[in-house]
Amino acid sequence: MATASTTRAASAQATRRRLLDAAIRRFAADGLGTSFDAVAADAGVTKGALYHHFGSKDGLVQAVYREAVNRHAQQVLADSAQGSGRERLLGLIDASARLYTSREPFYRLLIALHIDAAGARPQLLGIAERVHRQQREHMTSLVRAGQADGSIRADVDAEAVGVTVNAALEGFVLVHQLEPAERQGHLVAQFRRLLEDLLA
Amino acid sequence: MATASTTRAASAQATRRRLLDAAIRRFAADGLGTSFDAVAADAGVTKGALYHHFGSKDGLVQAVYREAVNRHAQQVLADSAQGSGRERLLGLIDASARLYTSREPFYRLLIALHIDAAGARPQLLGIAERVHRQQREHMTSLVRAGQADGSIRADVDAEAVGVTVNAALEGFVLVHQLEPAERQGHLVAQFRRLLEDLLA
Amino acid sequence: MATASTTRAASAQATRRRLLDAAIRRFAADGLGTSFDAVAADAGVTKGALYHHFGSKDGLVQAVYREAVNRHAQQVLADSAQGSGRERLLGLIDASARLYTSREPFYRLLIALHIDAAGARPQLLGIAERVHRQQREHMTSLVRAGQADGSIRADVDAEAVGVTVNAALEGFVLVHQLEPAERQGHLVAQFRRLLEDLLA
Amino acid sequence: MATASTTRAASAQATRRRLLDAAIRRFAADGLGTSFDAVAADAGVTKGALYHHFGSKDGLVQAVYREAVNRHAQQVLADSAQGSGRERLLGLIDASARLYTSREPFYRLLIALHIDAAGARPQLLGIAERVHRQQREHMTSLVRAGQADGSIRADVDAEAVGVTVNAALEGFVLVHQLEPAERQGHLVAQFRRLLEDLLA
DNA sequence: ACCTCCGGGACTGCCCGTTTCT
DNA sequence: AGAAACGGGCAGTCCCGGAGGT
Numbered sequence: 001m002a003t004a005s006t007t008r009a010a011s012a013q014a015t016r017r018r019l020l021d022a023a024i025r026r027f028a029a030d031g032l033g034t035s036f037d038a039v040a041a042d043a044g045v046t047k048g049a050l051y052h053h054f055g056s057k058d059g060l061v062q063a064v065y066r067e068a069v070n071r072h073a074q075q076v077l078a079d080s081a082q083g084s085g086r087e088r089l090l091g092l093i094d095a096s097a098r099l100y101t102s103r104e105p106f107y108r109l110l111i112a113l114h115i116d117a118a119g120a121r122p123q124l125l126g127i128a129e130r131v132h133r134q135q136r137e138h139m140t141s142l143v144r145a146g147q148a149d150g151s152i153r154a155d156v157d158a159e160a161v162g163v164t165v166n167a168a169l170e171g172f173v174l175v176h177q178l179e180p181a182e183r184q185g186h187l188v189a190q191f192r193r194l195l196e197d198l199l200a
Numbered sequence: 201m202a203t204a205s206t207t208r209a210a211s212a213q214a215t216r217r218r219l220l221d222a223a224i225r226r227f228a229a230d231g232l233g234t235s236f237d238a239v240a241a242d243a244g245v246t247k248g249a250l251y252h253h254f255g256s257k258d259g260l261v262q263a264v265y266r267e268a269v270n271r272h273a274q275q276v277l278a279d280s281a282q283g284s285g286r287e288r289l290l291g292l293i294d295a296s297a298r299l300y301t302s303r304e305p306f307y308r309l310l311i312a313l314h315i316d317a318a319g320a321r322p323q324l325l326g327i328a329e330r331v332h333r334q335q336r337e338h339m340t341s342l343v344r345a346g347q348a349d350g351s352i353r354a355d356v357d358a359e360a361v362g363v364t365v366n367a368a369l370e371g372f373v374l375v376h377q378l379e380p381a382e383r384q385g386h387l388v389a390q391f392r393r394l395l396e397d398l399l400a
Numbered sequence: 401m402a403t404a405s406t407t408r409a410a411s412a413q414a415t416r417r418r419l420l421d422a423a424i425r426r427f428a429a430d431g432l433g434t435s436f437d438a439v440a441a442d443a444g445v446t447k448g449a450l451y452h453h454f455g456s457k458d459g460l461v462q463a464v465y466r467e468a469v470n471r472h473a474q475q476v477l478a479d480s481a482q483g484s485g486r487e488r489l490l491g492l493i494d495a496s497a498r499l500y501t502s503r504e505p506f507y508r509l510l511i512a513l514h515i516d517a518a519g520a521r522p523q524l525l526g527i528a529e530r531v532h533r534q535q536r537e538h539m540t541s542l543v544r545a546g547q548a549d550g551s552i553r554a555d556v557d558a559e560a561v562g563v564t565v566n567a568a569l570e571g572f573v574l575v576h577q578l579e580p581a582e583r584q585g586h587l588v589a590q591f592r593r594l595l596e597d598l599l600a
Numbered sequence: 601m602a603t604a605s606t607t608r609a610a611s612a613q614a615t616r617r618r619l620l621d622a623a624i625r626r627f628a629a630d631g632l633g634t635s636f637d638a639v640a641a642d643a644g645v646t647k648g649a650l651y652h653h654f655g656s657k658d659g660l661v662q663a664v665y666r667e668a669v670n671r672h673a674q675q676v677l678a679d680s681a682q683g684s685g686r687e688r689l690l691g692l693i694d695a696s697a698r699l700y701t702s703r704e705p706f707y708r709l710l711i712a713l714h715i716d717a718a719g720a721r722p723q724l725l726g727i728a729e730r731v732h733r734q735q736r737e738h739m740t741s742l743v744r745a746g747q748a749d750g751s752i753r754a755d756v757d758a759e760a761v762g763v764t765v766n767a768a769l770e771g772f773v774l775v776h777q778l779e780p781a782e783r784q785g786h787l788v789a790q791f792r793r794l795l796e797d798l799l800a
Numbered sequence: 801a802c803c804t805c806c807g808g809g810a811c812t813g814c815c816c817g818t819t820t821c822t
Numbered sequence: 823a824g825a826a827a828c829g830g831g832c833a834g835t836c837c838c839g840g841a842g843g844t
Contacts, residue, residue, distance in 0.1 A: 012802065012803095035837085036836075036838085037837095045803075045804085046803070047838085048802090051837090052802065056837080056838080057837065057838090108319045111315065115311065119308050160390060167391075186360065186363065190360060190364040191368070208821070208825070211826085212825075215827080235812060236814090237812080245828085246829060247828085248826090248829065248830095249827050251814075256814080257812090257814090407842080409805090411806085412807095415806080435832060446810095449807050451833095451834075511715065511719075512715060512719060520712070560790060564790040564791070567791075590763075590764040594798070636817065637816080645824085647818090651823095652824095656818080801844105802843105804841105804843080805843095806840095807838105809837100810837095811836085812833105813833100814833095815830105816831090817828100817829100817830100820825100820828100821827100822826105
């Protein structure tokens with residue numbers, strides 16, 4: 001009855017989630033080229049299930065992308081939840097920098113997805129644009145909040161700052177992959193100081 | 201004599217170059233996944249020649265990476281050849297930004313190679329590290345030159361500036377792929393202004 | 401029901417059998433180097449099916465080896481099914497000699513597999529050892545049966561005889577490939593006479 | 601002049617010999633499938649030289665076969681050089697058994713070549729037949745010598761014995777590859793005893 | 801509705817034996 | 823004798839669909 005159909009649906013959702021988790025883990029570890037079979041095997045089901053839930057490889061990649069950006073967003077939003085607008089903006093920057101430069105496989109995957117969205121996988125472009133717009137708007141709103149509560153000076157263009165910070169932030173992501181670990185604090189510190197000068 | 205013994209070697213080099221050019225073109229257009237055969241066909245030879253010159257797909261990718269960074273380096277070096285240290289530094293920044301944000305396939309390829317070097321293709325790491333070190337050192341030397349000729353103020357840490365600029369620059373590369381074209385001038389302009397404030 | 405549940409599995413088994421038969425035929429005709437595609441084409445399916453059932457070329461070769469030895473065993477066992485222990489032993493010898501020296505492609509394949517098991521294909525060693533042990537034990541048991549029913553004299557070591565006969569038998573296999581056909585009867589006859597003297 | 605051309609020819613012969621040695625070593629180690637390049641590299645020359653000397657892969661295999669049988673013949677002939685005809689015959693048997701069952705790579709190669717001659721490489725058949733005929737005739741001649749000097753009884757058919765012994769001998773070769781080492785002495789001992797009974 | 805089994809094609813990188821030019 | 827290029831072929835494997843089972 002209701003129970004039966006709920007149970008079934010729940011188990012299906014569980015399978016879907018296991019597949020998604022497995023895909024993220026595998027993609028993060030071995031790159032987006034990882035085979036369907038490997039992902040399915042990791043999740044303990046067969047390729048058929050994958051195909052059933054995501055339709056195609058591309059469908060899976062898109063679902064992974066959505067899931068990954070959500071995961072990241074939850075992380076950084078938690079770190080910019082309180083304080084003045086200025087504090088929340090800087091908190092978000094610090095959190096982003098820390099996570100992206102963590103060199104964790106998950107973040108390598110996220111970066112690769114961003115890149116592919118702009119290159120080899122146009123199907124991801126829609127997602128990418130939405131994500132980046134939301135991120136920019138969130139930053140801009142933080143700047144505005146800071147200007148409203150007086151923690152950020154009023155004569156800067158809030159949107160311009162949002163855009164710039166967002167860009168520079170993602171910028172560091174790329175280079176950090178190629179820099180020795182001890183340099184990284186240095187880099188972000190430089191950037192943060194410039195920014196504080198700008199906002200004060 | 202010299203001609204005779206040179207001829208074969210020269211023709212071999214010509215073939216190698218044609219293969220490299222074809223690979224860059226194909227990789228830029230269709231991604232690094234492009235097949236051996238396609239590249240060889242574009243160059244007008246067979247897979248055998250490709251295998252002869254580069255040994256493996258990976259060998260080809262490495263050669264392409266080396267060639268691509270060299271090509272890029274020549275481009276930007278030409279744009280920072282004259283003027284004061286400050287002018288040369290800013291010239292180099294402008295040239296880099298212009299090229300990377302050109303959205304030309306060649307630069308999408310170069311970016312993808314940088315990413316892969318930090319992720320799925322560890323064989324490229326050696327090349328990547330060397331390239332980035334040279335770039336940083338070149339920037340630092342420009343800052344020092346500027347300090348020597350008085351065009352850059354003396355109380356900044358030349359190396360820190362080199363590192364930061366280099367990082368931010370490559371940073372913009374990533375985001376620009378995902379931003380509408382009209383935003384891009386804006387972004388770089390913001391960054392350039394910050395930098396000029398810093399150096400003046 | 402039973403039919404339904406059997407259908408899929410049965411058709412898969414049928415495919416597997418067709419592939420195995422085709423592989424034996426091809427391998428016998430063209431050597432173990434025969435391509436995957438050729439085997440699959442002979443069986444009327446694609447490489448996908450082959451890969452699905454046997455995993456790899458090596459898996460196929462192993463399956464072929466197992467199947468071939470089973471096929472041979474059934475042949476010779478039928479020829480040593482009745483009579484005194486002595487008659488059954490000699491019957492088995494005659495059958496083996498006749499089959500191996502038949503120069504039929506199937507037996508050339510079987511010999512090649514035996515050889516490869518001892519050389520270039522160590523993966524087959526396990527199968528080979530099991531097969532040879534079973535064969536030896538079967539022979540030994542026939543000798544013992546003969547000693548029990550009085551058709552073989554009691555003062556010989558049953559196991560030693562089993563081993564020797566088995567060895568000599570397989571030995572003839574090799575040489576017969578290189579001898580003109582009219583010699584072959586001669587050779588086995590010599591051996592058989594020696595053996596009868598030994599057992600009487 | 602003469603010296604010059606002799607030197608040249610000598611160095612060519614040296615190259616040929618190095619290639620042959622390398623081929624035997626490689627073939628023995630890795631099977632007949634070993635590539636031209638590997639052999640050439642082992643000999644310190646390029647494929648061109650190999651092709652120059654042997655014309656084709658097949659030519660190389662044939663040359664290897666000839667060289668290998670010669671090498672083996674020299675070994676066993678040395679061990680049957682003195683004594684009565686009977687002693688020389690048994691010496692030859694012992695030497696053959698010892699060498700073939702040595703499991704040395706060289707003998708695995710020799711066996712594989714014999715097999716291929718009867719199967720996948722008909723080009724070797726001519727060589728194989730010649731070799732086996734010579735071997736048989738040599739054995740037969742030893743039997744006749746034994747009959748002449750009284751060490752072998754006169755009422756056996758010399759040729760039949762030669763053929764049988766030769767066959768059984770090569771027979772053991774095959775099985776020995778698949779038997780545990782401690783069995784092997786047993787097997788040959790059984791055979792040798794039967795033979796001595798026959799000849800006495 | 802969810803999932804498994806079986807199979808289909810297509811493709812790719814690798815490598816190999818050979819010829820040609822010098 | 824070497825260096826370069828050729829062209830063919832093969833194993834592996836990948837993504838995907840459809841028939842069936844539960």
